[in-house]
Amino acid sequence: MTETEKTVEEAWPKSASSSVMPFESWERLVGEGEKAFAAFCAFRDCGLERSIRKAVETVEKDSALQAKKYNVWRGWAARYRWRERAADYDRYVEHLKQGEMRKTIEAQGEKQREVTGKMLDVVSKKLDLMNPADLTQSSLPEWVQTAIKAEREAGQFADANCLGVSASRNSGVKQGELFFTSDFEGL
Numbered sequence: 613m614t615e616t617e618k619t620v621e622e623a624w625p626k627s628a629s630s631s632v633m634p635f636e637s638w639e640r641l642v643g644e645g646e647k648a649f650a651a652f653c654a655f656r657d658c659g660l661e662r663s664i665r666k667a668v669e670t671v672e673k674d675s676a677l678q679a680k681k682y683n684v685w686r687g688w689a690a691r692y693r694w695r696e697r698a699a700d701y702d703r704y705v706e707h708l709k710q711g712e713m714r715k716t717i718e719a720q721g722e723k724q725r726e727v728t729g730k731m732l733d734v735v736s737k738k739l740d741l742m743n744p745a746d747l748t749q750s751s752l753p754e755w756v757q758t759a760i761k762a763e764r765e766a767g768q769f770a771d772a773n774c775l776g777v778s779a780s781r782n783s784g785v786k787q788g789e790l791f792f793t794s795d796f797e798g799l
């Protein structure tokens with residue numbers, strides 16, 4: 613027996629029913645025959661609604677042989693702890709999916725920040741070219757409202773990132789809500 617096999621045997625003794633299982637317990641175990649492991653793989657690959665009967669039916673179409681295989685597979689399932697190993701496998705696959713999802717979200721966020729930066733650059737250039745005297749009395753409140761809203765949303769985003777909280781929970785201010793100071797009275 614190799615050192616690795618000894619380690620696996622120590623970490624997961626066959627006599628203990630609640631022992632901690634090795635990280636990759638869904639791999640072929642020491643003493644698990646080729647046919648038993650192939651049967652486990654069929655069981656494992658049935659997904660969350662798996663059962664021994666369903667696994668047998670995926671590999672055997674003859675109903676007489678299904679009954680024989682079912683009894684053999686049921687013994688292997690108990691001996692080689694198929695349910696626990698399949699659950700370990702499911703957690704591992706879910707962990708991989710979560711990692712991929714996180715990468716996708718981060719990539720989308722980076723792309724959105726890039727586009728937003730370009731848009732802000734264009735707006736900034738346009739504002740630099742504008743003559744403030746061209747603003748009309750009727751368009752000024754809309755400009756002020758838009759500027760305040762953008763500033764608040766940027767501030768909430770920055771605060772949420774620094775504090776690790778959701779921007780919507782960060783402030784009692786509702787989106788689009790304005791607070792005017794005496795400087796804006798009469799506009």
